Amino acid sequence: MESRREKNPMTEGESDGLIAARRIQRLSLHLSPSLTPSPSLPLVQTETCSARSKKLDVNGEALPLYMRGKHIDIQEKIFDFFNSRPDLQTPIEISKDDHRELCMNQLIGLVREAGVRPFRYVADDPEKYFAIMEAVGSVDMSLGIKMGVQYSLWGGSVINLGTKKHRDKYFDGIDNLDYTGCFAMTELHHGSNVQGLQTTATFDPLKDEFVIDTPNDGAIKWWIGNAAVHGKFATVFARLILPTHDSKGVSDMGVHAFIVPIRDMKTHQTLPGVEIQDCGHKVGLSGVDNGALRFRSVRIPRDNLLNRFGDVSRDGTYTSSLPTINKRFGATLGELVGGRVGLAYASVGVLKISATIAIRYSLLRQQFGPPKQPEVSILDYQSQQHKLMPMLASTYAYHFATVYLVEKYSEMKKTHDEQLVADVHALSAGLKSYVTSYTAKALSVCREACGGHGYAAVNRFGSLRNDHDIFQTFEGDNTVLLQQVAADLLKRYKEKFQGGTLTVTWSYLRESMNTYLSQPNPVTARWEGEDHLRDPKFQLDAFRYRTSRLLQNVAARLQKHSKTLGGFGAWNRCLNHLLTLAESHIETVILAKFIEAVKNCPDPSAKAALKLACDLYALDRIWKDIGTYRNVDYVAPNKAKVCFLV
Numbered sequence: 216m217e218s219r220r221e222k223n224p225m226t227e228g229e230s231d232g233l234i235a236a237r238r239i240q241r242l243s244l245h246l247s248p249s250l251t252p253s254p255s256l257p258l259v260q261t262e263t264c265s266a267r268s269k270k271l272d273v274n275g276e277a278l279p280l281y282m283r284g285k286h287i288d289i290q291e292k293i294f295d296f297f298n299s300r301p302d303l304q305t306p307i308e309i310s311k312d313d314h315r316e317l318c319m320n321q322l323i324g325l326v327r328e329a330g331v332r333p334f335r336y337v338a339d340d341p342e343k344y345f346a347i348m349e350a351v352g353s354v355d356m357s358l359g360i361k362m363g364v365q366y367s368l369w370g371g372s373v374i375n376l377g378t379k380k381h382r383d384k385y386f387d388g389i390d391n392l393d394y395t396g397c398f399a400m401t402e403l404h405h406g407s408n409v410q411g412l413q414t415t416a417t418f419d420p421l422k423d424e425f426v427i428d429t430p431n432d433g434a435i436k437w438w439i440g441n442a443a444v445h446g447k448f449a450t451v452f453a454r455l456i457l458p459t460h461d462s463k464g465v466s467d468m469g470v471h472a473f474i475v476p477i478r479d480m481k482t483h484q485t486l487p488g489v490e491i492q493d494c495g496h497k498v499g500l501s502g503v504d505n506g507a508l509r510f511r512s513v514r515i516p517r518d519n520l521l522n523r524f525g526d527v528s529r530d531g532t533y534t535s536s537l538p539t540i541n542k543r544f545g546a547t548l549g550e551l552v553g554g555r556v557g558l559a560y561a562s563v564g565v566l567k568i569s570a571t572i573a574i575r576y577s578l579l580r581q582q583f584g585p586p587k588q589p590e591v592s593i594l595d596y597q598s599q600q601h602k603l604m605p606m607l608a609s610t611y612a613y614h615f616a617t618v619y620l621v622e623k624y625s626e627m628k629k630t631h632d633e634q635l636v637a638d639v640h641a642l643s644a645g646l647k648s649y650v651t652s653y654t655a656k657a658l659s660v661c662r663e664a665c666g667g668h669g670y671a672a673v674n675r676f677g678s679l680r681n682d683h684d685i686f687q688t689f690e691g692d693n694t695v696l697l698q699q700v701a702a703d704l705l706k707r708y709k710e711k712f713q714g715g716t717l718t719v720t721w722s723y724l725r726e727s728m729n730t731y732l733s734q735p736n737p738v739t740a741r742w743e744g745e746d747h748l749r750d751p752k753f754q755l756d757a758f759r760y761r762t763s764r765l766l767q768n769v770a771a772r773l774q775k776h777s778k779t780l781g782g783f784g785a786w787n788r789c790l791n792h793l794l795t796l797a798e799s800h801i802e803t804v805i806l807a808k809f810i811e812a813v814k815n816c817p818d819p820s821a822k823a824a825l826k827l828a829c830d831l832y833a834l835d836r837i838w839k840d841i842g843t844y845r846n847v848d849y850v851a852p853n854k855a856k857v858c859f860l861v
């Protein structure tokens with residue numbers, strides 16, 4: 216799907232059919248060099264590296280079917296709709312204001328004309344919702360994010376943090392876009408530290424209303440998507456303030472969520488007491504209207520408290536099934552992980568697009584060659600392969616890992632199982648941060664791998680890079696989220712020694728901790744046969760060993776430092792170690808899911824192709840961290856060398 220309308224200098228002058236045929240032929244030659252190229256296609260046939268690799272005849276239908284599974288139809292419907300509507304495709308040159316309008320019209324077109332209703336799947340079929348998001352994001356990432364704000368953040372907060380009365384009142388309007396809305400959590404002074412929010416919602420028992428206030432400039436809601444132009448409502452996160460029963464003081468019940476109308480339903484004018492400013496030009500996502508919100512004694516009915524985890528009765532009494540502010544806060548944030556799951560999934564979508572563009576171009580582009588012979592494809596250069604092939608393998612790896620995350624998330628929404636909630640929370644934090652950081656770097660590698668033509672706006676790396684960059688920050692800053700993964704691992708590690716149980720994703724720790732406690736085996740450390748290196752058991756053991764070692768060491772360091780520095784200081788002293796631990800754990804989960812996906816693939820040729828990609832992912836990761844493995848003699852020098860060569 217090419218939504219950016221402009222001629223592509225990489226392929227100018229060629230028909231789409233010819234370009235496609237050339238690509239397929241070149242790809243086939245790389246896989247099976249015995250094929251002769253068609254004389255009608257201008258193709259140079261010096262395939263230096265491919266000639267020495269093993270050839271696979273991959274079933275071109277079975278592999279995509281296995282990857283995209285049951286959601287191909289809805290994704291194709293979305294692509295067909297936008298392909299049939301050039302007026303809804305985003306041009307290269309577009310002003311901020313026009314892009315915002317276009318983005319709203321794209322969303323309206325999707326919902327009201329194409330009849331795709333994402334909100335219906337947010338709660339009941341999240342797998343389908345995320346497939347829609349991936350497809351929509353590939354049309355224009357601004358549209359993907361606009362859709363996410365409307366349905367996952369604004370809509371998701373209403374149905375997940377509210378109760379039946381909220382669902383009954385708001386569902387249809389959110390679904391059909393009559394009730395456009397925002398998710399107003401972040402403030403100027405507090406983004407990551409949500410518990411530090413300062414906006415207040417004070418209960419007025421005389422009028423049975425909450426009064427929403429922005430107490431100072433630092434409490435202005437900032438960066439709020441859909442606020443600058445289109446939103447009619449906002450879910451506002453504010454401290455719930457209740458008068459004490461003797462009416463002499465107040466109690467701060469912590470952060471809660473409230474539905475606050477911000478614009479008139481008919482005139483679209485800003486409502487009294489609400490001030491809205493535009494956050495202005497951004498580095499990317501210019502189709503999303505981010506704004507700032509200030510509240511001056513804005514009154515809302517008591518019913519507008521999203522009261523699933525805490526409620527206020529007519530006389531001002533607070534009730535909750537959860538005993539503490541921290542537990543209520545945890546439950547509230549726990550319900551919002553859907554946004555994070557969506558970002559991880561969408562980020563893999565961006566990686567798929569950019570890796571595909573870079574690899575296809577590298578097959579076609581020719582530079583230099585042996586004397587008096589045709590120039591070679593740039594993908595034949597070892598350096599180009601090292602840039603792009605581990606990336607391709609990682610793309611497959613992250614695809615299967617995020618599919619797994621979405622499955623677990625869907626299961627969690629159905630069962631509300633407590634352990635699963637904790638699992639999904641940590642897994643979504645880890646995968647969101649790991650994958651979005653990887654994709655952000657990969658986008659630069661892809662641009663560079665395509666040379667000067669990679670810099671042409673029409674070839675998309677610029678917009679993809681700018682639009683995607685913020686994925687590393689919103690829905691939780693990556694560095695902050697990785698710490699949550701590390702904290703979760705440490706908690707489970709402690710529980711393990713107290714005889715607690717480990718949930719599925721973490722159960723490997725039990726076994727590998729025991730392995731870790733014994734020294735690495737000096738014999739297997741030297742094994743370098745291909746069968747051994749490609750054995751999933753060796754690969755997974757290596758990943759698990761590294762995570763267990765990091766966990767054991769950082770736990771000991773934290774204990775030591777906390778005696779002198781206190782908990783906060785000790786954590787900060789070990790911060791980089793903790794981040795490495797979290798990444799190592801996430802890589803372990805990713806590899807385990809990839810191995811499982813290879814095993815379950817029904818088509819033999821697709822399975823063989825995936826196995827190659829899986830081996831490349833595993834060995835590349837081991838090689839990248841070879842210092843760690845060498846330091847403890849887990850891998851002997853001869854084996855380290857072979858890991859690199861394989």
Ligand SMILES: Cc1cc2nc3c(=O)[nH]c(=O)nc-3n(C[C@H](O)[C@H](O)[C@H](O)COP(=O)(O)OP(=O)(O)OC[C@H]3O[C@@H](n4cnc5c(N)ncnc54)[C@H](O)[C@@H]3O)c2cc1C
Nearest residue numbers: 398399400401405406407438439440688689690691692694
């Ligand atoms: C385009 C865009 C759209 C957005 N949309 C919305 C929206 O619709 N609704 C909404 O509520 N919010 C939205 N946000 C806000 C976004 O969620 C926050 O920017 C994000 O949560 C990070 O908070 P912050 O900006 O305050 O960063 P900070 O928390 O100030 O982080 C700054 C730096 O400090 C580091 N840091 C912070 N704490 C720690 C720590 N404990 N340990 C180590 N390092 C740390 C971070 O790693 C980061 O590098 C949006 C932001 C943008 C840019």
